[in-house]
Amino acid sequence: MRSRELLNRLPAPVRWLAPPAVLLSCTALLAFVWSGDPDVKPPTPEAQVAQYCEALDAKLPADVLGHPRKDPSPASPYTAAWASSPRTVLTCGGDRPDYMSAFDRKGPCIDEVSWGMDKDGEGGYWFATGLRKAYVEVHVPAGAYTNYADPLSSYTEAIRSAIPTINGTADSDCFGDGA
Known part of the structure; x- marks a missing residue:
């Protein structure tokens, strides 16, 4: 009272x-x-890798299969995202993902960019480029697209033009399997 x-x-x-x-x-x-994105921590690449990632960031599409680009905060040239929920997140310049070492984690080769892949444990997938001077990793959550690999083709042109292959090797053979 x-x-x-x-x-x-x-x-x-x-x-x-x-x-x-x-x-x-x-x-x-x-x-x-x-307001922040605590689940998206931008990598801290070395100088040369940072230049590749900054060039990639400038070339990434504004829209991926009808999903507008909406980057995580804080803004960084090493992270990008499309849609809001569920959102597809791309990082550039991080360390080599552990799943890239497993032979059975080989993923698709799309437009001369080879990808390693792994399930995320929640129905989505992780993809990472191989044979490039900077690792680009893409997380495609469950339900973001009809086919989990669909968004990868939206990034390949930017990746090919911004991040060179290792020692000038051809990336088109997808880890040597001729696919």
């Missing part, structure tokens, strides 16, 4: 505006807390 008495002593305009002000403050706080 004591708090009710204190509230009643306040002028009427203050009593009427207090609940909306508190609600607005809570909403602003939640928006601030949720």
Whole structure:
């Protein structure tokens, strides 16, 4: 009862505006807390790899199969994303993914770009380029596209033009299987 008495002593305009002000403050706080993308940490590549990734970032498409580009925050030339939920995330310049070492993790070769792949454990897939001077990794979550590999062809032209192959080797043979 004591708090009710204190509230009643306040002028009427203050009593009427207090609940909306508190609600607005809570909403602003939640928006601030949720504004970042803690699950997308940009890689920190070495200088030469960073140049390749910056060139790639400038060439990546604004739209992938009807999904607009909406990059994670903080903005970085080493991360890109398309759609909002579920979103496809591309990173450039990270370390070689562990799954690239497994022979059974060989993925598709699309437009002369070879990919390693692995399941993400939630119905989606991880893809990473092979035989290039910078690793490009793409996470395609479950439900983002009808076929999990569909978005890869949207990135191949940018990858081929921005990131050279290792020692000038041809990437078109997809890890030597001739496909």
